[in-house]
Amino acid sequence: MAKIICITCPKGCHLTVDEVTYEITGNNCPRGAVYGKNELTAPTRVITSTVAVSGGEICRCPVRTESPVPKGKMFDVMEAIHAVRIVSPVRIGDVVIENVCGTGVNVIATRNI
Amino acid sequence: MREVIVIGGGPAGLAAAISARDNGATDVLVIERDTCVGGILNQCIHNGFGLHRFKEELSGPEYASRFAENLDNIEVLTDTMVLEVTADRIVRAVSRDHGYMELQAKAIVLAMGCRERTRGAISIPGDRPAGVYTAGAAQRYLNIEGYMVGKNAVILGSGDIGLIMARRMTLEGAKVHACVELMPYSGGLTRNIVQCLNDFDIPLYLSHTITDIRGKNRVEGVTIAKVGPDRKPIAGTEFDIECDTVLLSVGLIPENELTRGAGIPIDRRTNGAYVYENMETLCEGIFACGNVVHVHDLVDYVSAESERAGKAAAIYASGNKASGRVIEVEAGNGVSYTVPQKIRPENCDKKVDMFFRVRNVYQNVRLVVRDGDRVVASFNREHCAPGEMEHIVVPVALMGNAEKLTVSVEEVK
Known part of the structure; x- marks a missing residue:
């Protein structure tokens, strides 16, 4: 039995996960069950950072992965984000990096600049 | 004469202004000291905002933009510093573009947020x-x-x-x-x-x-x-x-210099103004919401609280004053404060949202609201911690003729 804390929402449910059957107790919602299994089999995280932007009123544009990426690729994704330079205007949701590090996930802008 | 003046253009101020407009105020002014609205959300680029409200995981700037793009018919003065607010609702402010301003408001919403220790x-x-x-x-x-x-x-x-x-x-x-x-x-x-x-x-x-x-x-x-x-x-x-x-x-300290300057009583436990159920301070016509009242964990709750403040400000500005008897809310065993601290049952819409923090880490307890010995409402919790704000909803009908309600943490027997 693995004891983990669900990070899907701020409630932070204390989950108990069976390592063989992935049966989960302690979750208050179905998302906890999905998280509990994923966390043991293939943990993922949303990565947020900033990229350099020129021509705007500020010099950094906040970005995030559109959906969670494999936890093991966090630092590869960060390197890819560091390499990017963009130019204003940028709108929320604009794709900054397509299919980052082969994860199938886009990195998108999260501020209008 | 301005109908509603909102001081602060962060998450609390924007939600309050939008709510005031949506509840009938036609002349709403937001005063913000920074050069853009959004407040601290602009630097909170991590995700996790908006799960309650939008059922999505947004970053801070994205969450702010949902409000900043809904400001039609609301005037926003950025780069403007409010110097003073008075109990008779005069706002004194200064900006590079407009110089010194003295504005009279029918209702004021204080949404200045907090600062770090x-x-x-x-x-x-x-x-x-x-x-x-x-x-x-x-x-x-x-x-x-x-x-x-x-x-x-x-x-x-x-x-x-x-x-x-x-x-x-x-x-x-x-x-x-x-x-x-x-x-x-x-x-x-x-x-x-x-x-x-x-x-x-x-x-x-x-x-x-x-x-x-x-x-x-x-x-x-x-x-x-x-x-x-x-x-x-x-x-x-x-x-x-x-x-x-x-x-x-x-730790964070609510930024209440303006509140104190207006002579509005401050609760020493929250370092924010005492508020009624509709977020009105003890100074009639002046409302407060967000981290200037008590420090929240989640912006979603700030938005919800601020919408109640904005709505109440619009109602007050239209000439309808809140009235009726007052129930005092006390923090009992294991509870460090409550917001609101005062409830006017006649002014409530069936139920009251109550927020508080517990003093310690607890497992399997009940959060109990009592009128003397009588249990008004009780909520089971598997886990409570001071770092996680508690939220309970208490139906007004259950409060009866209570003069004082006590919220406390009790062991489950």
């Missing part, structure tokens, strides 16, 4: 080198200005901003050596301990504190010691960590 507030001994920042200041440098504040950091305090910055600094290539917390439990959300510290193997030292900061020009290292139940360092438990940066995440 600093090294001076907690008196850490040692040298005074460069490299000691509040976590929020470091967050602004990193996320908005694009400067890394250091390469080797120790974080004092386990508030959410400190935890978030531990992850940000690590992802950006710094080494975060430790997060040090005076209390035996974390001050932040559990999920942030998991995804910001555990994910990166950053040790969390509970019941420890920094007893010395060394360095001539730049921070060179800190001494950490274990503390006893009295929160005093225990001699002989000290150890050193070499670092060039100390980040402080040691």
